[in-house]
Amino acid sequence: MPVITFEYQDLKELGINIKNAKLIDILPMLGSDIEDFDDETLKVEFFPNRPDQLSIEGVSRSLKGFISQEIGLPKYNVETSGQKVFVDKEIENIRPYIAFAIIKNVNFDENKLKQIMDFQEQLHWVIGRDRKKVAIGIHNLDVINGDYKYIASSPDENSFIPLDHSNKLSPREILEEHEKGSKYAKLISGYDKYPFILDKDDNILSMPPIINGELTKLTDKTKNILVDVTGTDEKAVNQTLNIICSSFGEVGGKIKSLEIVYDDRIIETPDLSPKSMNVRVDLCNELIGGVNLNAKDVANLLFKARMDANVINENEVEAIIPSYRIDILHEVDIVENIAIQYCINKIEAKLPDVSTIAYEHNWFTSEKIIRELLIGLGFQEIMSLMLTSENNHYNKMKQKEDNHVQVSKPITIDRTMIRKSLINSLMEFLEDNKHEDLPQKIFEIGDTLYLEEKNETKVKAIKKLAGAICHSTANFTEIKSTVASVLANLRYEMEISSSDNPTFIEGRVANIKGTSKSGNVVGYFGEISPEIITNFELEYPVIAFEIEFL
Incomplete structure (x- = not known):
């Protein structure tokens, strides 16, 4: 399962001041397992249905709701950058979908750089199926210029210096000689052309889903970033970008959108608009068991789950769900969140009133x-x-x-x-x-x-x-x-x-x-x-x- 490592100090810097022992008691209530800990560091395993919790910012956001430090729907303002990404029609049979975002006013140090790289790799296999379905690129925005192009090009064209390398290599050479290239070559090696992302001046940002260019490598001096997500599933691509943007937005990153210009349509990413879903109070009481919640109780618990809620009537509540909560697909998922916020340990266990006689099949x-x-x-x-x-x-x-x-x-x-x-x-x-x-x-x-x-x-x-x-x-x-x-x-x-x-x-x-x-x-x-x-x-x-x- 996904495991993230962070220090108690990381949470304090994000505004959470609770004792270490209490934190260790609370985290399992949020659907995690404490792998290891000492006086400074925690290693926590999260279920893969909550990829938004695979960053320290996501953990902090959920914790603040659980302890009622901050409740309700987090709101991240998205401004239009005015920049575009032009998608080459030839790419549609290789890796057809892409989403972009600009995030300004980021603060990196050595520890934060490692955390964002770990977050990226966790998302690669939780959502991306080891980059096959979704791949992520994060670039230093200050060394490139928009607009951008997402194109398909020959394996022997567009040579560039790949990340953590000193010499230019052709795409074919990257797949044969570079460590990441040989590892992920199977994802694109069956095609006559390979995907590339270029800026306005034809600088190569990356060769997705294989590797980024050395040109846009992040450092502790990076203040503004460009995030690209490519893949074979448009919904997963956009969901991944939303999770990343929300994580940076949690610590004050200024999010800007770009227009993605396909051959037959134009869309703007990221779209952090929430969605809504109704939940029935009687279903909550039935599925959770041992509780007697009313509509107001359900709404208050949804606020703790970092959603907004509107009481429709005594048996129905509208839940307003943030864009990063890609795990919520059904009313039952809402009930699960209500049970978590009520606190699983407070629910009284009782035997069901059922009697059956079994026989072997x-x-x-x-x-x-x-x-x-x-x-x-x-x-x-x-x-x-x-x-x-x-x-x-x-x-x-x-x-x-x-x-x-x-x-x-x-x-x-x-x-x-x-x-x-x-x-x-x-x-x-x-x-x-x-x-x-x-x-x-x-x-x-x-x-x-x-x-x-x-x-x-x-x-x-x-x-x-x-x-x-x-x-x-x-x-x-x-x-x-x-x-x-x-x-x-x-x-x-x-x-x-x-x-x-x-x-x-x-x-x-x-x-x-x-x-x-x-x-x-x-x-x-x-x-x-x-x-x-x-x-x-x-x-x-x-x-x-x-x-x-x-």
């Missing part, structure tokens, strides 16, 4: 049989998370990325999607346990999730069984024998057909179909490709199978 009865069978064949069961990453699930397994369920606000960059297969989970396990003795024989029975438009939830859960064997002489015959034993003991008749699954060695992989009176199964088995074995840093052959229960 048929699937779990079958699962026990499968588990006993695999253990009898010498396998050890593992239980892994349904969450994985596109890199592990597709790239490292040589699979083509397709439609899948993504995590909107992932806790870590290696937990960004819900798996559709179990085999990469087995490979991750083998990678983590490569120091253990061989042979290793592991299996997992678990859920996978597929998109399914016709279902009410838009997804479909499918149970699968997968197993893997790793040792020096593991081969196709062994895994075929294992699969045949599994299906025979489960009373399935097995049919084998050829397969071109790229995860396995060509010619040493097969599809399977099992039929029985109780139902059918499909799947595949074979020898894992050496390239994939290397991707997971393993040194011995791996054979594997996966069976889907229809």
Whole structure:
């Protein structure tokens, strides 16, 4: 989860004067976890649904509301700069959306510079999916001139000095030679042209989403900044800019907007206008439980949550929500904020008035049989998370990325999607346990999730069984024998057909179909490709199978 580090003195400078021990008691009430602390410093882990709290300014703003030091909607004035950003039509198929803001009267020292860089990187993976969806650039405004251009250009044109480098490099060279370039090259390397941001004098500010130019590097003498946010999701781009501007606005930064000139429209960013949503008092009391709030109580708690509120009637309150609160999507989210401000620890717990008689689902009865069978064949069961990453699930397994369920606000960059297969989970396990003795024989029975438009939830859960064997002489015959034993003991008749699954060695992989009176199964088995074995840093052959229960 996102972790930010700050000093008690940082909060005092922002006007919060409470004892250290009390602060440590309060922060978990705001949806955080104290990772570590000493007499000077706190390391705090925040849930990724609150990216506005990933800066010290955001933490301060929430704290002030919780302790009633400042309540109500924070208001940040936005003036028009009169400057424009011209968006090249060629960019629309590469990284089509951009948002800009100017912030004046900022104050940086060495500590503040580190904090803003950490804030930027936290936003990169909480909202930006490690820069794929959103990337941020923060520039020294005093060394450049507006208007600005967002263009697409050849990999061999527009050479510039990248951040923390001393020589000019072409875009192609940056992707091949620069540390950040090689790390994020996959985001744009498939295109004939790359994105660039230039100022009025054709100075290169950045090559998003890869790296900024050395020209606009921030220093402790920087007083005015230009913020750019680019990405593939316009809503996420604008939300990210709003969070950054609100954070600077909290400490007196003077925010100015710019016009973004697309081929077919003109918009102005940032737009810090609040939104509104109604919440029902009876729903608050029902969901929170143990409380008896009235409309006035609800309004007062919303003020503490740094919103404004208008009582409509005795059962309905209008909540005015700041632009940086991108986590509020439903009335229930408002109720959660009311519960937090009421203070979770004050809510009286009570047992629900429900009595039921449970019985075991048929699937779990079958699962026990499968588990006993695999253990009898010498396998050890593992239980892994349904969450994985596109890199592990597709790239490292040589699979083509397709439609899948993504995590909107992932806790870590290696937990960004819900798996559709179990085999990469087995490979991750083998990678983590490569120091253990061989042979290793592991299996997992678990859920996978597929998109399914016709279902009410838009997804479909499918149970699968997968197993893997790793040792020096593991081969196709062994895994075929294992699969045949599994299906025979489960009373399935097995049919084998050829397969071109790229995860396995060509010619040493097969599809399977099992039929029985109780139902059918499909799947595949074979020898894992050496390239994939290397991707997971393993040194011995791996054979594997996966069976889907229809």
